[in-house]
Amino acid sequence: MKRDLFSLKNKVAIVTGGNQGIGKVVAGYLADAGADIVILDIQDASKTAEGIAEEYGVRTAAFTCDVTDPQAVDTCIKAAAEKMGTLDLLFNNAGICLHKDALLCTPEDWLKVINVNLNGIFFVAQAFGKYLTDHNKKGNIVNTASMSGTIVNIPQGQASYNASKAGVAHLTKSLAVEWADKGIRVNSISPGYIRTEMTGTVRQDWQDYWVSTIPFGRMGTPEELAGAVIYLLSDASTYTSGLDMLIDGCFTVV
Numbered sequence: 001m002k003r004d005l006f007s008l009k010n011k012v013a014i015v016t017g018g019n020q021g022i023g024k025v026v027a028g029y030l031a032d033a034g035a036d037i038v039i040l041d042i043q044d045a046s047k048t049a050e051g052i053a054e055e056y057g058v059r060t061a062a063f064t065c066d067v068t069d070p071q072a073v074d075t076c077i078k079a080a081a082e083k084m085g086t087l088d089l090l091f092n093n094a095g096i097c098l099h100k101d102a103l104l105c106t107p108e109d110w111l112k113v114i115n116v117n118l119n120g121i122f123f124v125a126q127a128f129g130k131y132l133t134d135h136n137k138k139g140n141i142v143n144t145a146s147m148s149g150t151i152v153n154i155p156q157g158q159a160s161y162n163a164s165k166a167g168v169a170h171l172t173k174s175l176a177v178e179w180a181d182k183g184i185r186v187n188s189i190s191p192g193y194i195r196t197e198m199t200g201t202v203r204q205d206w207q208d209y210w211v212s213t214i215p216f217g218r219m220g221t222p223e224e225l226a227g228a229v230i231y232l233l234s235d236a237s238t239y240t241s242g243l244d245m246l247i248d249g250c251f252t253v254v
């Protein structure tokens with residue numbers, strides 16, 4: 001029994017933003033821990049889902065869904081539950097970043113980032129929470145916040161992103177308390193700089209500056225987040241909710 005503490009066998013996990021980057025890698029690790037996987041992404045993630053099914057021998061599904069559209073999110077969650085038979089876990093991870101000084105941000109810029117990163121996280125968590133409570137089920141959510149909700153990154157301006165991620169961390173705590181008596185745990189991870197499609201296209205002098213300020217002397221990889229997500233989604237963390245786990249190579253420690 002003790003061996004299975006981190007097992008996700010017989011669980012169905014939704015991963016938003018699972019077509020690339022952190023979501024795609026973590027989805028593979030969740031599958032390796034035994035979970036069936038449903039990817040919700042604004043891109044068509046069917047190939048990614050098929051790849052995970054082949055590699056790990058689990059059931060998978062993909063739904064094209066914009067997390068900023070609450071109606072679409074609700075429809076996808078219901079369709080996912082019908083297709084997979086049940087839903088248990090949510091890695092609520094889709095997000096975007098905008099490097100633009102606050103003085104130059106248009107209302108559209110601001111609204112877009114807040115919409116995907118904060119409103120989208122809420123819409124998906126709410127639809128998933130409603131599914132669980134409607135079906136009298138316990139469940140478990142990990143939201144992707146960021147160390148940018150704790151510190152202010154430089155040299156780039158990214159006030160909208162930073163504010164959205166601070167919102168995700170506090171939304172996580174709020175939902176954790178509201179849903180504690182329903183058997184739904186809600187935690188977040190706050191990654192530091194991680195090498196993905198999101199950061200890979202940023203100008204090189206900024207990337208070099210970031211690396212020079214990280215005590216570990218390097219950016220992290222999506223693989224280095226997977227263990228934390230498995231821990232928080234599994235029975236290894238049954239007394240943990242409302243936690244925001246910083247995983248940042250010591251960036252926020254200094």
Ligand SMILES: NC(=O)c1ccc[n+]([C@@H]2O[C@H](COP(=O)([O-])OP(=O)(O)OC[C@H]3O[C@@H](n4cnc5c(N)ncnc54)[C@H](O)[C@@H]3O)[C@@H](O)[C@H]2O)c1
Pocket residue numbers: 016017018019020021022023040041042043065066067068093094095096097116120144145146147190191192193194195196197198199
């Ligand atoms: N890469 C980093 O350094 C870093 C650090 C801290 C936090 N994060 C957070 O981790 C999460 C994943 O980041 P990543 O680096 O893998 O980014 P990424 O750009 O590689 O992947 C993001 C995924 O989200 C999807 N997505 C974007 N908008 C969407 C929408 N409206 N609806 C549904 N899906 C949408 C994209 O299609 C993509 O598959 C984000 O929330 C990001 O803010 C990243």
